[in-house]
Amino acid sequence: MDYESSHEEPSDNLDSEVNESFDQNMSTFKDDETNQNEDIFENILENSDLNEEPEVEIEMNTSYPNEAYADLMTLVIKHNLNNATGNAIIKFFNKHANLSTSPLPKSIEKGCEFMDKMNVPHLTYNKTCVIKYNEEEYYLHHRSLINCVKHILSIPDILKYFMQKFECLKVIINFSLRFMLFLY
Amino acid sequence: MKIDGERAYSEQNTGIWWENAEKSIPDGSKLLSIILYSDATNVDTLGKSQLHPIYISIGNIKNWRRNKSDAKQLLGYLPILQAKDKSEKNSTNFKKAARQAFHESLKVLLEPLLSNISINLTLNNEKIQFYPRVSVVIADWPEAATYCLTYKSTMSNFPCHFCLVPRKDIANINLRNNEIIPRTHDNMRLNFNQNSRSSVCIEDVYNTFWDLP
Numbered sequence: 001m002d003y004e005s006s007h008e009e010p011s012d013n014l015d016s017e018v019n020e021s022f023d024q025n026m027s028t029f030k031d032d033e034t035n036q037n038e039d040i041f042e043n044i045l046e047n048s049d050l051n052e053e054p055e056v057e058i059e060m061n062t063s064y065p066n067e068a069y070a071d072l073m074t075l076v077i078k079h080n081l082n083n084a085t086g087n088a089i090i091k092f093f094n095k096h097a098n099l100s101t102s103p104l105p106k107s108i109e110k111g112c113e114f115m116d117k118m119n120v121p122h123l124t125y126n127k128t129c130v131i132k133y134n135e136e137e138y139y140l141h142h143r144s145l146i147n148c149v150k151h152i153l154s155i156p157d158i159l160k161y162f163m164q165k166f167e168c169l170k171v172i173i174n175f176s177l178r179f180m181l182f183l184y
Numbered sequence: 185m186k187i188d189g190e191r192a193y194s195e196q197n198t199g200i201w202w203e204n205a206e207k208s209i210p211d212g213s214k215l216l217s218i219i220l221y222s223d224a225t226n227v228d229t230l231g232k233s234q235l236h237p238i239y240i241s242i243g244n245i246k247n248w249r250r251n252k253s254d255a256k257q258l259l260g261y262l263p264i265l266q267a268k269d270k271s272e273k274n275s276t277n278f279k280k281a282a283r284q285a286f287h288e289s290l291k292v293l294l295e296p297l298l299s300n301i302s303i304n305l306t307l308n309n310e311k312i313q314f315y316p317r318v319s320v321v322i323a324d325w326p327e328a329a330t331y332c333l334t335y336k337s338t339m340s341n342f343p344c345h346f347c348l349v350p351r352k353d354i355a356n357i358n359l360r361n362n363e364i365i366p367r368t369h370d371n372m373r374l375n376f377n378q379n380s381r382s383s384v385c386i387e388d389v390y391n392t393f394w395d396l397p
Contacts, residue, residue, distance in 0.1 A: 128292050130263055131285040133278075140289040142260025145296050146303055148240045149216065149316070151257055158255060159307055161246040164214050166206045169192040 063118075068093075068103040073111050083108045196243040196319060208397075209315040213302055216314040217243025219250075221322035222262065236262040238293065243319045262289045283389040286330050290392040294318070300397040318396055331393070332367065335385040342385045369394050 064070035072093075076086045086108035094102045105111040130140045152158065193199055196217055206215050222238035241256040249255060265282045267273035291298070302313045321331055329336045332345040342348050348365040365371075367384070373394050375384045 125260070130288040130292065131265075131281060133265055133281045133285070134268075136266070138263035138265060138285055140260060140263055140292055142289075142293055143258070145218075145240065145259060145293060145316075148257040148259055149218070149242060149303075150305065152240075152242055152245075152255055153305060153307065155254055158245060158249065161249040162307065163195060163197040163244050163246065164312070165197065166202050166215075167195075167198050168203075169194060169198045171188060171190040171192045173188050 064114075066103045069105060069111070072104055073115060076108060076111070081108075086111075195246055201319060205317050205319075209302075213313040213315055215244075216303070216305075216316040217319035218297070218316055219243050219320045219322065220259070220318060223324060223327060224264065234264055236264050238262055259293060260289075262286065280387070280389065283330060283333060283387055287333075287389055287392045291395075294392065294396065297397070298395050315397075318393075332372075333387040333389055333391050334367075335387070340385045348384060 064073070072086075072089065075081070075089070081089075090102075090104050090107065093104060105114060125141050125143055128140045128142065129137045131138050153162070196202060202215065202217070205217075209215060219241040220238060221241075222236065224234050224236040227233050227235050238259045238261075239256050240259045241250055243250075245255055263285050265278065265285055267278050272278055296303075297316050297318065300315075302315050304311055305314055306312075321328075323331055326336055328345050334340075334345045335343070337343070339351070341351055343351055344354060344367075346367060348367055348371075349359065349363075353359060353363075369391075372384065372386060372391070375381055376386065376390075381388060
């Protein structure tokens with residue numbers, strides 16, 4: 001599951017960015033402009049940061065809040081469902097499950113956000129500034145090499161095919177084969 | 185025609201590299217062969233945005249199993265430098281910066297290997313000491329040139345990133361073994377330090393791979 005999510009996340013992000021957050025971006029952009037005009041740019045930015053932070057901290061989790069939530073996200077990722085379909089599933093579930101509080105996210109976008117902020121130890125990426133060119137800093141996004149190795153070796157069946165020692169292979173031709181070659 | 189008793193090669197651990205590398209690590213510890221591969225790819229249909237992923241796999245795993253999609257991991261995204269225009273993109277400065285960025289990134293990625301440390305892994309409830317070594321780097325030609333810091337042009341005097349065979353001889357199938365001088369860390373480093381880089385067609389950027397054990 002972890003592995004799948006690591007691969008599918010980027011596309012999910014793209015989807016949600018394209019579909020939904022475009023309008024949001026536009027509005028924040030406008031806000032920024034007005035801020036600059038009023039010369040109280042920094043103050044307001046700080047304030048907005050404060051407003052956003054509590055949300056982030058609540059969502060810093062290592063796992064999903066419940067099994068239904070996890071299963072829904074797995075389903076969406078596995079079948080590559082778009083957000084509209086995912087939201088329809090949420091609606092369907094809430095309507096027929098007869099639960100007072102829904103275990104599912106409010107929408108797929110919220111679910112994606114949650115996954116982005118999930119703190120899975122061996123999926124965390126570091127950001128290192130590698131070079132500064134033309135006044136711009138370029139970053140390398142990377143994971144720890146050791147963690148990658150550990151992750152690969154944690155795949156259940158892989159150790160069966162894991163070679164630990166040097167082997168010197170020699171050609172062995174058995175007699176019958178040699179005899180055949182001789183005949184031809 | 186195969187001769188009985190002749191050396192045969194199949195998986196990585198039957199190769200000469202493995203044999204030699206195993207001799208270089210302390211007794212009782214094991215070799216962990218690391219495979220790196222990278223290629224810049226377009227992430228949209230117009231080819232406007234690119235990412236440069238680098239992946240890692242483990243050479244100890246048998247070939248057919250390793251080739252399944254779950255036996256490799258995304259190690260990171262290398263930075264891609266942006267140039268303002270075409271002339272800047274072709275400038276010496278830009279190209280040098282791109283190479284530096286590439287090798288700086290490799291330095292960060294391969295940092296756990298640089299100090300020749302061992303890592304302890306628990307396999308089947310058994311704690312084993314492994315020495316990680318980069319065994320294979322998979323890349324296409326321009327990228328291989330960036331890894332080895334050789335001149336990219338096919339018209340350079342020594343266009344191959346493996347050997348120091350001059351351009352006119354590169355298609356010559358009658359070359360004898362002693363006429364093929366391989367590029368090694370030692371002879372490249374020597375030329376780098378003696379400021380005779382252009383005589384062997386390498387760039388003026390320090391190669392991170394020279395520091396690997």
